[in-house]
Amino acid sequence: MAKEIIVALAGNPNSGKTTVFNNLTGARQHVGNWPGVTVEKKEGSCNYKGYSIKVVDLPGVYSLTAYSPDEVVARNFIVEEKPDAVVDIVDASSLERNLYLAVQLLEMGARLIVALNMMDEADSRNYRIDVEGLSHLLGAPVVPMVANRNRGTEELLEEIIKVAEKEVEVKELVISYGQEVEEEIARLERLISQDGELSSKYSPRWLAVKLLEGDEEIVKKFKDVKAG
Amino acid sequence: MNQLIPLAMVIPGEMVQVVDVRAGWGLRRKLADMGLTPGVIIRVMNSQMPGPIVIDLRGSRLVLGYGMTQKILVKRV
Numbered sequence: 001m002a003k004e005i006i007v008a009l010a011g012n013p014n015s016g017k018t019t020v021f022n023n024l025t026g027a028r029q030h031v032g033n034w035p036g037v038t039v040e041k042k043e044g045s046c047n048y049k050g051y052s053i054k055v056v057d058l059p060g061v062y063s064l065t066a067y068s069p070d071e072v073v074a075r076n077f078i079v080e081e082k083p084d085a086v087v088d089i090v091d092a093s094s095l096e097r098n099l100y101l102a103v104q105l106l107e108m109g110a111r112l113i114v115a116l117n118m119m120d121e122a123d124s125r126n127y128r129i130d131v132e133g134l135s136h137l138l139g140a141p142v143v144p145m146v147a148n149r150n151r152g153t154e155e156l157l158e159e160i161i162k163v164a165e166k167e168v169e170v171k172e173l174v175i176s177y178g179q180e181v182e183e184e185i186a187r188l189e190r191l192i193s194q195d196g197e198l199s200s201k202y203s204p205r206w207l208a209v210k211l212l213e214g215d216e217e218i219v220k221k222f223k224d225v226k227a228g
Numbered sequence: 229m230n231q232l233i234p235l236a237m238v239i240p241g242e243m244v245q246v247v248d249v250r251a252g253w254g255l256r257r258k259l260a261d262m263g264l265t266p267g268v269i270i271r272v273m274n275s276q277m278p279g280p281i282v283i284d285l286r287g288s289r290l291v292l293g294y295g296m297t298q299k300i301l302v303k304r305v
Binding site: 062063065067091093094095096097100214 | 253254257258261262263285286287288
């Protein structure tokens with residue numbers, strides 16, 4: 001039996017998630033040149049080097065708060081289903097905005113691969129992106145791509161397998177929010193860790209940060225929890 | 229000279245710095261998610277009062293409804 005790998009495709013709206021999805025799976029999902037084409041998650045699969053890879057195309061989001069149904073769909077899948085790899089498709093010509101989501105994914109402890117899409121667009125704007133430097137700073141693999149010309153697909157598949165097989169380490173990013181906030185995070189983390197069910201499902205630090213943010217979806221999860 | 233004005237009043241071509249978003253938690257957060265944070269310098273690309281405003285934000289274009297642009301306070305740079 002082929003070994004199964006589950007991969008989620010995340011990224012900002014209109015960054016090329018569905019194009020990458022179609023390249024990987026050979027599907028013909030509708031691709032539009034405007035944001036918000038994918039509202040629900042879509043699934044497809046492909047076989048590569050003896051692996052059966054299930055690919056899940058998530059709705060495009062700027063962030064992983066719980067604002068809108070598409071953000072909740074994307075976030076819940078990553079947090080609750082814990083895919084073997086998460087590919088964040090990033091528009092290389094608009095790197096600064098796109099990397100915000102990448103950082104949030106790393107903070108959640110996702111096994112992240114950054115697909116630097118639209119490299120041709122970035123080139124035409126004379127952007128020179130230090131791919132290795134970026135990978136080093138993020139602590140995650142970075143794959144340059146031009147998805148609409150099907151460039152970089154093989155390289156992405158290789159990285160997906162490496163990350164899923166834990167041949168490459170993806171570091172969980174810890175951002176320091178300053179002493180005052182860190183003290184509160186530490187207090188909440190201790191309380192959350194006492195709840196076996198929650199802490200086995202979610203990273204206690206991530207939950208603590210979200211609670212301090214006042215994230216409604218996360219606050220709801222704590223309604224029935226009795227803190228010690 | 230450095231007085232705060234709503235983004236709605238900025239004419240196309242002008243560069244301004246975002247100082248504050250006077251709105252509820254939801255809108256402030258949403259705009260911040262897209263990179264519209266206090267301190268960022270933006271350029272108004274198109275504006276048709278009282279219609280949507282197109283801005284250049286960190287290398288990408290963002291269209292904002294007129295109502296939103298009244299809540300975004302900026303200063304000229």
